Amino acid sequence: xxxxxxxxxxxxxxxxxxxxxxxxxxxxxxxxxxxxxxxxxxxxxxxxxxxxxxxxxxxxxxxxxxxxxxxxxxxxxxxxxxxxxxxxxxxxxxxxxxxxxxxxxxxxxxxxxxxxxxxxxxxxxxxxxxxxxxxxxxxxxxxxxxxxxxxxxxxxxxxxxxxxxxxxxxxxxxxxxxxxxxxxxxxxxxxxxxxxxxxxxxxxxxxxxxxxxxxxxxxxxxxxxxxxxxxxxxxxxxxxxxxxxxxxxxxxxxxxxxxxxxxxxxxxxxxxxxxxxxxxxxxxxxxxxxxxxxxxxxxxxxxxxxxxxxxxxxxxxxxxxxxx
Amino acid sequence: xxxxxxxxxxxxxxxxxxxxxxxxxxxxxxxxxxxxxxxxxxxxxxxxxxxxxxxxxxxxxxxxxxxxxxxxxxxxxxxxxxxxxxxxxxxxxxxxxxxxxxxxxxxxxxxxxxxxxxxxxxxxxxxxxxxxxxxxxxxxxxxxxxxxxxxxxxxxxxxxxxxxxxxxxxxxxxxxxxxxxxxxxxxxxxxxxxxxxxxxxxxxxxxxxxxxxxxxxxxxxxxxxxxxxxxxxxxxxx
Numbered sequence: 001x002x003x004x005x006x007x008x009x010x011x012x013x014x015x016x017x018x019x020x021x022x023x024x025x026x027x028x029x030x031x032x033x034x035x036x037x038x039x040x041x042x043x044x045x046x047x048x049x050x051x052x053x054x055x056x057x058x059x060x061x062x063x064x065x066x067x068x069x070x071x072x073x074x075x076x077x078x079x080x081x082x083x084x085x086x087x088x089x090x091x092x093x094x095x096x097x098x099x100x101x102x103x104x105x106x107x108x109x110x111x112x113x114x115x116x117x118x119x120x121x122x123x124x125x126x127x128x129x130x131x132x133x134x135x136x137x138x139x140x141x142x143x144x145x146x147x148x149x150x151x152x153x154x155x156x157x158x159x160x161x162x163x164x165x166x167x168x169x170x171x172x173x174x175x176x177x178x179x180x181x182x183x184x185x186x187x188x189x190x191x192x193x194x195x196x197x198x199x200x201x202x203x204x205x206x207x208x209x210x211x212x213x214x215x216x217x218x219x220x221x222x223x224x225x226x227x228x229x230x231x232x233x234x235x236x237x238x239x240x241x242x243x244x245x246x247x248x249x250x251x252x253x254x255x256x257x258x259x260x261x262x263x264x265x266x267x268x269x270x271x272x273x274x275x276x277x278x279x280x281x282x283x284x285x286x287x288x289x290x291x292x293x294x295x296x297x298x299x300x301x302x303x304x305x306x307x308x309x310x311x312x313x314x315x316x317x318x319x320x321x322x323x324x
Numbered sequence: 325x326x327x328x329x330x331x332x333x334x335x336x337x338x339x340x341x342x343x344x345x346x347x348x349x350x351x352x353x354x355x356x357x358x359x360x361x362x363x364x365x366x367x368x369x370x371x372x373x374x375x376x377x378x379x380x381x382x383x384x385x386x387x388x389x390x391x392x393x394x395x396x397x398x399x400x401x402x403x404x405x406x407x408x409x410x411x412x413x414x415x416x417x418x419x420x421x422x423x424x425x426x427x428x429x430x431x432x433x434x435x436x437x438x439x440x441x442x443x444x445x446x447x448x449x450x451x452x453x454x455x456x457x458x459x460x461x462x463x464x465x466x467x468x469x470x471x472x473x474x475x476x477x478x479x480x481x482x483x484x485x486x487x488x489x490x491x492x493x494x495x496x497x498x499x500x501x502x503x504x505x506x507x508x509x510x511x512x513x514x515x516x517x518x519x520x521x522x523x524x525x526x527x528x529x530x531x532x533x534x535x536x537x538x539x540x541x542x543x544x545x546x547x548x549x550x551x552x553x554x555x556x557x558x559x560x561x562x
Contacts, residue, residue, distance in 0.1 A: 016381070017379070017381055048531075050532075050533065051531060052531055052532065055531075144533075147533060190440075190470050190471065190474055191443060191444040191471075191474045192444070192531050192532055193474065193532050193533070194531055194532070194533060195533065196533045198533065199533055229441065230338055231335040231336070232332070232333065232334075232336075232441070233334070233339070233439050233441060233442075234333070234439075236333060237332065237333025237334045237335070238333065240331070240332050240333040241331050241332030244331030244332060245331045248331060260328070264330055264331065264332075267330055268332075268335050271335055271337075272335040272336055272337050272338075272381065273337075273381060274337075274379075274380075274381030274528075275381075
């Protein structure tokens with residue numbers, strides 16, 4: 001009996017210009033693959049912290065973003081199944097999921113802020129002072145230092161969920177090598193401008209889509225931050241990357257991709273963009289059933305109030321998704 | 325042994341397009357203004373190149389449009405490393421078709437020929453007078469381009485007869501003002517600042533969220549303050 005098996009890999013490298021300036025990597029990446037049990041879910045998530053003077057904790061913001069979305073994806077995978085009501089799921093993904101992501105991320109930021117409040121120097125970077133704490137201006141800007149983008153793809157047995165806030169790219173390649181974007185463009189994202197989790201408009205700035213798999217899932221999914229795509233002047237050159245890597249996967253196997261991915265990302269940073277670069281690659285293969293369990297990336301320990309935001313938000317979904 | 329080939333197409337550093345938009349009307353022939361401008365741009369070039377060398381991840385492409393009776397190319401797209409300034413010439417009795425110049429810039433700042441994933445362009449408008457054509461038409465055409473809204477726009481007013489209101493409108497940013505250059509030295513200082521400080525900011529801009537850019541363009545550091553005019557005689561001032 002053949003089943004779909006996924007190869008999943010994620011990598012994040014510090015940009016060449018950041019290495020030169022002794023700046024930390026502002027990106028984060030999380031990935032998970034499990035084809036061994038009935039759930040059959042895999043995901044890849046990347047996030048890019050803004051790194052500007054005002055966004056002095058954005059390396060944390062991006063880490064929180066990937067953690068939050070990975071928790072949401074994990075819980076969603078337990079709620080969505082073959083019998084789920086398609087319209088209810090679609091409505092949730094489009095209308096509710098962004099709110100859950102933003103509110104969970106904000107909760108995580110607030111937990112961190114409670115333990116590590118802003119210093120006077122930190123506040124001055126936001127054009128604020130200690131006297132401004134609890135003012136409307138502070139409330140409006142308190143998330144800015146953690147600002148980050150967020151991109152993720154969740155593959156289930158019969159569903160694929162795409163999520164994007166801000167710059168970066170999600171590219172799909174078919175087995176025939178055709179490459180395309182599943183999500184619509186956001187015209188505002190020109191130059192170095194991006195939408196962000198830290199903005200008041202974040203919930204409305206997301207692009208989310210859910211596809212119902214008819215025959216087979218997307219063959220090759222690439223999720224990347226803008227440090228990679230900015231190395232390519234034209235889409236024709238960018239699109240060649242997923243197409244070529246998909247071919248290499250067929251000819252040389254997934255281990256070849258894993259062994260060389262860091263080098264490819266570093267080359268694009270050194271020779272072109274100079275920026276931090278994070279990428280997830282998910283490849284689907286039709287194979288004979290194998291019992292193989294991949295270990296999820298270890299998540300850091302935290303208090304977990306933010307997880308309650310997710311759980312309570314998802315409590316009602318099981319019944320909603322199963323209504324016909 | 326087979327050499328490993330990186331997958332994907334051609335990679336390149338991000339392009340930074342820098343536009344000189346320069347007044348060559350009849351009034352620029354007076355008191356050596358056009359020659360002072362030529363000298364200032366030529367002398368600033370090595371400093372611009374030194375600044376650009378600090379950021380190998382941006383590829384600067386320079387161009388210059390001149391306007392008098394109509395607007396024409398002075399220097400088309402040239403990589404900074406190959407860029408040499410040839411003197412602009414102003415002729416007496418020629419007009420100041422600034423609107424036509426902005427229309428030309430509008431055509432150049434479309435995508436394509438501008439890249440979609442480039443750095444915000446830098447537009448530097450230098451003038452000593454009042455537009456003689458439809459400035460608003462040219463400005464409207466320019467600002468319909470997405471890259472024009474994101475561009476760093478600087479205007480330099482040569483002499484006291486420059487029309488400040490149109491130069492302010494060009495900047496499209498209430499927090500900045502046109503930069504006055506009333507002497508050759510002031511002009512040289514401003515040209516050098518644009519060629520170095522502004523270039524530095526433009527070639528490695530931080531990521532900005534969509535609400536940070538309240539006036540549409542990348543913020544830049546404060547320009548140099550004009551020197552005291554104590555040692556400047558009336559003859560030196562434009």
